[in-house]
Amino acid sequence: MITFVVITIRVIRMESKRQLQVAELIKRNFGTVLQEKGIYIFGEAFVTITAVKLTPDLSMAKLYFSIFNTEDKNEVILLMRKNMHTLKQALVTRIRKHVRRIPDLAFFEDETLDEMYKLNKLFDRLNKGEEE
Numbered sequence: 001m002i003t004f005v006v007i008t009i010r011v012i013r014m015e016s017k018r019q020l021q022v023a024e025l026i027k028r029n030f031g032t033v034l035q036e037k038g039i040y041i042f043g044e045a046f047v048t049i050t051a052v053k054l055t056p057d058l059s060m061a062k063l064y065f066s067i068f069n070t071e072d073k074n075e076v077i078l079l080m081r082k083n084m085h086t087l088k089q090a091l092v093t094r095i096r097k098h099v100r101r102i103p104d105l106a107f108f109e110d111e112t113l114d115e116m117y118k119l120n121k122l123f124d125r126l127n128k129g130e131e132e
Contacts, residue, residue, distance in 0.1 A: 025098055032094070059101065063108065
């Protein structure tokens, strides 16, 4: 009897020091841009930037946002995408002396906080069930 074992190896790339530096630079400065321009774009929604992930060649940045104080979170992301040029231009004026090439931006909703609240509610209900 012959047995075959298949081993899959998943390569996980660590971010380089420069990727982390540029990501933090974008995160800090884009947060300021959201404070200045956000009220004109998406109104009263409370938007915070939670993470920035850069490609190894620093040409693409994925920005993840937590969105509160609004019913339709997707609408806020769509408004930000619609006003991408304005937001990127404001970011460029802040970071142009620190990077050679400005990365393309992509906006995504960060759902980790929403998932955390759902899990906390679930655990609370389970704890109340055990107490009774």
